Amino acid sequence: MITPGINTTSLHRRTGAGKRRGLLETAHVAQGVKTRLPVLIAQGSRPGPLAVVTACQHGRELNGIASIARAFEHINTKEMTGCAVFLPIMNPLAIRAHQMDFPLEKLRYRHTGVSQNMNMNRAWRKNRTSTNSNSYIQEITDIVWKTYLKHADVCLDLHAWTDNSLSLAMGYKKHLSLLKAFGLPWFAVVESSYASGSCTWLACSSGIPSMICELTPQNMICPETVAHGERGIMNLLKFSGILSGEPERPETQYEFGPGHKEHVIKTDAEGLLVSDHRIGDPVTQGETVLSVLSLDSLKPVFEFKAPCDSLLFNLGGCPFGEDSLPSAVVYPGQMVGLLKQPTKMGSQ
């Protein structure tokens, strides 16, 4: 069934408080499909800023979708000024195929020789050129840019790392107050620039304050992560003056500023990776972070002690690609952990 409101460019400019659900359709058929993206709009009773929130540009990244569903349900439009537009499933084909990109995700992990970009978050351009012509992802980014994003006053793009990594909010230093207000306990200042062709890159280079958030894990829903995502969305709307009230921030936030120290942990032995820690745990200098046990004797054949007080940011045998199962059986040379040293840590 087609929901009324397809490609109504004035959807977010209507007056009258309320919530609407519609579909945004791409302009042309590309790679065999014309696509319809779900659009959820929360319109306040007074005119004001426009926030655009995108999620699931990559089909395995699901916690942003659930966060949007919760935030949309809980927004009270009678108390809103302006408008929030949510595009919760930017990649409706990849999500159905349980893969990051459409038509193929294997270009991420293996050398194929294919030169076509299939990563949606590298396909954002103000204007189409011959080098980024007709493709499924280009059709989607074009219509979203033209219809919503270029009109935005603030933008949030939700992604997800695998469960080897901690969730992380990221933004430019000039948007530090937005990043803090978002309220995730862990945030990093983007050191140079967002990746060229990414949604946040295009928005920021067009003067729209924008941030990105990785909501761990992929493929599955984690309730704590969804709660972080929902709070982040509500906080962003409060920070932008769309919702009333002050952003709710956690007691402790870890800031990873430019030049923060990292320690990559690589095993030099084969074995079973074990640890008493979970990602997000603080570790103190000299503490054993992880060990690798021999598959013959179960004796430790590799041990890593924290060189400084830091946060366990990654833990696990790095998968060989999002399409491979994670495993605690690891091999020499493999990255098995990452420590990050916050540049600031504290409350408010």
Ligand SMILES: [Zn+2]
């Ligand atoms: Zn992503």
